[in-house]
Amino acid sequence: MSFLQRSTRFGINSSQLALARSVSVTKVATAVPVDHGMKVCNPKTSTKRERVVVLGSGWGGFTVAKNLDPKLYDVTVVSPTGYFTFTPLLASTSVGTLEFRTALEPVRRLKNVNLSMARAESIDFKTQTVTLNSAVPSPATSSSHSLPPRAHNKAMTIAPEKHQDERFVVGYDKLVISVGAFSATFGTPGVYEHAHFLKDIRDARAIRKRILDCFERASQPFIKEAEIRALLAFRIVGGGPTGIEFAAELHDLITSDMKRIYPDLVGFSTISLYDVAPGILLSFEESLREYAMRRFSRDNVIVRPNSRVLEVGPGWMEIEGEGKVPFGLLVWSTGLEPNPLIKSISQADKDPRSQSLFTDNFLRVLDKETGEPMKNVYAIGDNSMIKDGPKLPATAQVANQKALNLAANLNNAGTEKPDTEFILRNKGSMVYLGSWRAIIDRTATNVSGPKGEVTGLSAWFLWRSAYWSMSSWRNRLLMSVYWGMNLITGRDISRF
Amino acid sequence: MSFLQRSTRFGINSSQLALARSVSVTKVATAVPVDHGMKVCNPKTSTKRERVVVLGSGWGGFTVAKNLDPKLYDVTVVSPTGYFTFTPLLASTSVGTLEFRTALEPVRRLKNVNLSMARAESIDFKTQTVTLNSAVPSPATSSSHSLPPRAHNKAMTIAPEKHQDERFVVGYDKLVISVGAFSATFGTPGVYEHAHFLKDIRDARAIRKRILDCFERASQPFIKEAEIRALLAFRIVGGGPTGIEFAAELHDLITSDMKRIYPDLVGFSTISLYDVAPGILLSFEESLREYAMRRFSRDNVIVRPNSRVLEVGPGWMEIEGEGKVPFGLLVWSTGLEPNPLIKSISQADKDPRSQSLFTDNFLRVLDKETGEPMKNVYAIGDNSMIKDGPKLPATAQVANQKALNLAANLNNAGTEKPDTEFILRNKGSMVYLGSWRAIIDRTATNVSGPKGEVTGLSAWFLWRSAYWSMSSWRNRLLMSVYWGMNLITGRDISRF
Known part of the structure; x- marks a missing residue:
């Protein structure tokens, strides 16, 4: 084929390269x-x-x-x-x-x-x-x-x-x-097929599209009220930090952007969080857990402890002792x-x-x-x-x-320096709760700096600052731009 | 189901809303x-x-x-x-x-x-x-x-x-x-299945992933040289502004970011542009067309006029009188x-x-x-x-x-103002050619302002300014950030 005989592009000698390549492999x-x-x-x-x-x-x-x-x-x-x-x-x-x-x-x-x-x-x-x-x-x-x-x-x-x-x-x-x-998934049937995890950026993209799909679908004129409620039933299984933060971010999205764009629909939407354990955020101090429960209760996020999911299907899940409940989106984050x-x-x-x-x-x-x-x-x-x-x-x-x-x-290889044993420098844990509120648990911290518990707006500010400072400067710049811009114009809601 | 009996969330009375909804439809x-x-x-x-x-x-x-x-x-x-x-x-x-x-x-x-x-x-x-x-x-x-x-x-x-x-x-x-x-597609078999259009943002996303796929695949150690050349053969059918600008942007990507990330591979890559017509950019003035051809020739972008594509398959296309040529990516933009x-x-x-x-x-x-x-x-x-x-x-x-x-x-409805007939205010046309060069054809313009032809860096600057000024301020801000950032750190090359 003629393309093979063509001279190499972009000024690099191809036979030299091919040689270098094959030599290193051999x-x-x-x-x-x-x-x-x-x-x-x-x-x-x-x-x-x-x-x-x-x-x-x-x-x-x-x-x-x-x-x-x-x-x-x-x-x-x-x-x-x-x-x-x-x-x-x-x-x-x-x-x-x-x-x-x-x-x-x-x-x-x-x-x-x-x-x-x-x-x-x-x-x-x-x-x-x-x-x-x-x-x-x-x-x-x-x-x-x-x-x-x-x-x-x-x-x-x-x-x-x-x-x-x-x-x-x-x-x-x-x-x-x-x-x-x-x-x-603890062997729960249907989780892989019908629920969304939140471990990778592709999961995040699929969830974002699904949320917007649910609202767009609910706004189609032929959709009846029962189906609207089902489409806008957002359910989360798993009361750890990932599930909690997703519920919090979703609450923010619904009460700001979705409320502006679909004012007739947000009234039908619900956020419910399930866990098989008797509570949520069990690794946190009790006072912080209580604060989180109060925030969620005020924000109408329903928390359902002691709930075991038996099966997940397309648009529904079965809960032990409760039967089937419909969902528009199910996020699964159980360990x-x-x-x-x-x-x-x-x-x-x-x-x-x-x-x-x-x-x-x-x-x-x-x-x-x-x-x-x-x-x-x-x-x-x-x-x-x-x-x-x-x-x-x-x-x-x-x-x-x-x-x-x-x-x-x-x-240290080649130096006199001895290897050091690993010891965790516990800096504490933090979780975002929605509405510009977070909790920070530094009761178990073993490093210098502030100890104890932080809640509310100041915890939220520390939460954002921490992640901002941990990112590359490229992403820091982007985060600043998006946070600032979305504060003024709202989030981007195009679905593609 | 119990969720139906739950009180509505987010403080809006659901029965009122449902009523308002059904009334307007009826x-x-x-x-x-x-x-x-x-x-x-x-x-x-x-x-x-x-x-x-x-x-x-x-x-x-x-x-x-x-x-x-x-x-x-x-x-x-x-x-x-x-x-x-x-x-x-x-x-x-x-x-x-x-x-x-x-x-x-x-x-x-x-x-x-x-x-x-x-x-x-x-x-x-x-x-x-x-x-x-x-x-x-x-x-x-x-x-x-x-x-x-x-x-x-x-x-x-x-x-x-x-x-x-x-x-x-x-x-x-x-x-x-x-x-x-x-x-x-002019009935050409296989275009829908194996080529990419460039009309929608989903097309752009698929193309971006495909380019990175081709380079990643070519970098796998078991891929032989002939396959590397095939994977990195980027072909474009259609010599209008869309095809030309894609070739130009792809050239920029390859000679900057891909060259930095895959220094051993860029030497195998080719960009070829085909058109059934005897030339490219036929709606532009001849001197501008010649300038574009010179730029492409200098940038090693191959232009193949008078080429008719007979069929497209997975990774190959057949050209009349030339036979099958392989491609890693085929972008189709023919009207x-x-x-x-x-x-x-x-x-x-x-x-x-x-x-x-x-x-x-x-x-x-x-x-x-x-x-x-x-x-x-x-x-x-x-x-x-x-x-x-x-x-x-x-x-x-x-x-x-x-x-x-x-x-x-x-x-004008309800006013005395008469309707006006449509007359095009021709502001000219412009095309980006890669390497910070563009052409602007204002020979046919019928509005006030500069006339004639512009080429090179100044045309590129006008090209960017024009699109910047036509965007919403939200997108203007984002464009400025991305243009500035990518100039310093290079483009984002993660594929997901």
Whole structure:
């Protein structure tokens, strides 16, 4: 075909490049012995630097990759999405308070870090290799539509047959396991098919569209009142911080923008929050929980503790002892279940209940047989816990601090500096409650600074400031613009 | 079900609202006689004001709705998307220079304008009613995914069976037909399935994801050089302003951000632009066309005139006399074909070639039998042309000016002011060429101000200023932020 003979564009000599490319791949293939019958492919190699492969690009993986010394390490992040999601802002983006991209940091933006857009399927600790499955199917044969929401869950657990396997192997000198966990459904039928999680930016986009769909549908002239009530019944299962913040942001959206745009409809809308436990925000101090309940009661957000969901269908869910209730949108946020990669690991010591990988205080994965640290394998974030240590929650704060500790220890290589054990510097927790009110629990904090509890407007201000200061300056600028603009003109309500 | 008995949320009395709602619908149903067996449903009514129904929310429909006097008219826009697309910025958003929402204006943001998110299927000029088909399916039974790209084309022409029919009827006192036109494929097989149009924001989003998919796929270690070249072969069919501007923006993306992120890959990428005509930008002055060709040649954008595409498949297209060439992305922009609604109208006088509705100089649709203006029916934008008038191009400028003329005439109602005939105030045309260069053709302009031709950096500056000044202040602010930020940090390259 004639296009193949054409001279290369953009002034780069193609044969040189092709050579450089193939050489680097071959070199690795001969350097690392594998018996998979698959070629070992590392994106770039350096004879001097150790290859660190980081599995996952969440709070743990992204942070460790960002902080490793590029003079010491050749870092490759393995991630099916290719970006870090700033999870505390997901609820804000799902109702249009912030544009989606303000909650994203692409791995490709990190200097001196390689990205392999793939899923890790299995680890061979003896040969120090990881088998990956490409997460980028051929665009010509795949649908031209956007990635489906929840693909990170469904592709693995529901519809593995849809994903065409294209496996390859990467070798590592050091491995960081930080693949996180999946949303738990406790086996409830229909959750994957009919509910929305809120773990990824694609979830947030699907939720945003669904909320606007519900209002638009309810405004069609042929829709009767019972159906309007069903469409505008927004239900949330899970009374942890994610569920609470989504309920709060949704309340803000409905009482401001939706009230302005659909004045005849907002009166039919309800927000209800269910939890199987006897209360919400159980990790918070009691006075803060009571404050949250008072705020929600004042804002007409219905809280239903002690509620067990038996089944979810299209537009309805069945609650034990109550029967079927309809919904326009159901957001499901009830905790975590283990990632399939973690399930597949048999050589490591794991927590029997959560299946998390046990590590020592230096975040090294422990061998199941010997109880000793495995060679060159580390685990951080929601897929791991420190054996015999205090039980730490599966939060961004813990994952982020573990990543910083691990990166600092790895950066000690070649120096006299001793490695430091991981100790959580508990900065407290905070949750947004809607109507410019938040709660901050710093009763358990072990760092300098203010202690105790904060509620209300000042807590809201601290809540926003904290997330603002944790973002890249690019996203800080965008957050400031969107927050300011939406205050004046309202949120963007176009659905596309 | 218990939720039905719950008291209404957000402090609005639901039974009052339900009553107000049903009354307004019933009133219209008795006021306008129809024999469809369908209830006539107008969203809101007022006994004093005339009901203007505007079909379409593009340059014509959105502008007329925005400018009608709400004291005189009760305006309802019928639109399957519910938003206005600022088409000149689509190419910019499709490569990430601007965020998608900067090219959107939701109809719901217009004060005193009702929206019916639906497609107009047929018009009964005698009873003054329009039959609509809801464009908002039930969210519970439809997929939770985003709207598919090109749904505005495919739903009507390729897959009508997928759309569940929910028809209803609206009555009008005055009707404005501004549904635009569809992208022409000239019957070329495979275009709908495998090429991308660039008419809607969903097209832009699909293209943006596809470009990043191609580069990510090409960077997977198991992809061979021939496939890399195929993936990074970006082809455009159509040498008009849309195709040219997309080629230009894509060139900018590749030579800046992609070069930084995929330095080993950009050397394999090509941009090729095909047209069946002997040249590109044929509506522009010859010296400007030559300037454009020189710029493209310098930027390694290949221009292939006199090329006829015979068929498009997944990842390839067949060109007459050349055979099959592969592509990673094919953007198709070859002109317009009539909207099905316009095809369905038999009582009106139409241009035999384009099937556009003929109007008089007051933009009134003409009766086929009598040649006289039909009562209360107007047509503007790409679905219409003035009979015996000068042939005007199907551009935003023409649609926008016709809409302003029509709104001004309609706002004369009840005054002594005479209606004015439409005369185009030709402000010239402009096209972006990449690398901060543009061309502006003001040789045919009939308004005060500078005449003649402008090229290069100054034309680029005028190009950006013009679109900036035509946007809402909300979008102006966003455009400024994104332009400034992307200049410093590069475009956002996360794909989700």
